[in-house]
Amino acid sequence: MVYLQAIVKETLCLYPPEPVISLRAASEDCTLSTGYRIPSGTRLMVNAWKIQRNERVWPEPRDFQPERFFTTNKDTDFQGQTFELIPFGSGRRSCPGVSLALKMLHFILGSFLHSFKVAKLSELEDVDMTESPGLTNPKATPLEVLITPRLDSNLFEI
């Protein structure tokens, strides 16, 4: 279960369902470390997708490496205080559904993988993970996989 939780973290890191977090307004003047000056009142959108692939923060950011959450990023969580991983946002308007979402993701993914084997259509071709523009980070090509029951077939009879 610990490894499955790391897989969910890595998935929400590489493919945040809300890649650009909605509007905020700067409450006071500030200057970012990159030198940008942001006057008070400026409307801002936070690009979580970009932050979560920033190589200054994440080693090999484009590789799918759930194990990073046991080593280099073991203290990174979804509480909104580790700003390199913010798929649920941060602060007063962060996602109130985070606990429910994580419980459901772990439960559904765990039950699904326990019950079914999932395979690619072709051993020779990788799954196309290209993303396309959209509010919810849709994939460019719909996912097609082969799903076969792992458990005895009479367990699926009603």
Ligand code: HEM
């Ligand atoms: C993987 C699942 C989910 C993800 C990635 C997600 C992500 C987000 C993000 C990024 C925001 C904006 C946060 C911000 O502006 O800082 C948000 C807001 C919100 N989410 Fe979620 N969410 C998920 C599931 C859920 C669930 C299960 C519920 C409810 C049962 C929920 C209810 C809400 C609500 C009501 C807001 C608006 C909060 C506000 O504006 O004050 N979300 N979510």
